[in-house]
Amino acid sequence: MLIAHISDFHVFSSQPETRQVRLDIADVARRVVQDLANFTPALDAIAFTGDLTDGGSQEDYALLKEILSRLQVPVFMVPGNHDKRRTLRAAFADTLPFEDGPFLNYETRTAGLRVLALDTLIEGRGEGALAPESLAWLAGRLTRATPEPTLVLLHHPPFPSGMASLDNAALTEGRDELAAMVREYPERLIILAGHIHRPYQSIWNGAYCSVGGSPAFQVELDLEADRHEPPCISQPYAYYVYRIDREGEFAVHTRFVSLDR
Structure with a gap:
């Protein structure tokens, strides 16, 4: 199966709320989506890890x-x-099987893959949290035996990038509890996140993890950024394509899309 990982489109209909977001992001997002649609062989699914708008x-x-x-x-x-x-x-209830209750968690399956989607949103705040209800929901699903690899999606990464100013605004609540679950169930777990606006990959508590980049704006690699946010940088947008087999073995490929014409 082929799964693409995209993130942080930040599209807006009138005016952006975030000053760094490029004003032509709707057109750029269409270009990225067209590249996904044209990908051959055809993708089986797409994981979109937050800041959709x-x-x-x-x-x-x-x-x-x-x-x-x-x-x-x-x-x-x-x-x-x-x-x-x-x-x-309201916009996606017809296509995504959201759980009842206050959080937008859900479980689904596609092309021999289990997907567990986690809501880390704290409305009005930049950092993220996994509420006790969401942690209990995830624990209940990870304890169920499944023959398929499991893809866990969340916006705020629990695994650090090494850019402290950004990591401090990532997953700030529920991280330790999530780490304990991952340690118990690492071998067939793939964790995908966003939020950092720079693509990177990691092994965290034994599981493969990845952050998707953003076509809205991208930040420069700055591993000394502890008291300031890294500056924005202009470069092609990169998204990942995962080729995953039913035993959970996978390869990761990077696909580049030019943002400027």
Whole structure:
């Protein structure tokens, strides 16, 4: 199976809320989506790890749905800190099996893969949290035997990038509890996140983990950034393509899309 990992589009219908977001992000997002649609052989699914929009309005999600409409495969999404639960649920309740209750967690399967989607949003805040209810939900599902590899999606990465100013605004609550679960179930677990606006990969508590980049704006690699945020940088957008077999073995390929014409 082939799974693409994208993140942090920050599309907006009127004005961006984040000053760094490029004003032509809707057109750029269409270019990325067209590249996904044209990928050969055809993708089986796409994981979209949050900050789908920049403001979370009904109009923002209507624009996002129009942009994604070119895709003929499932798109599994989780909310980021710029999304809004109520409007996201309303926009995608017809395609995503959200659990009842306050959080947008869900479990689904596709092409021999189990997907566990986690809601780490703290509305009005940049950092993320896994509430006790979400941790209990995840624990219940990870204890169930399954023959398929498991893909865990969340916006705020629990695994550090090494850029302290960004890591301090990532997953700040529930990280230790999640780490304990991962240590118990690492061998067939793939964890995908966003939020950092720079793609990177990691092994965390025995599991493979990855952060997707952002076409809205990208940050420079700055491993000495402890008291300041790294500056933005202009470079092609990179998304990952995972080739995963039913035994859980996989290869990761990087696909580049030019953001400027």
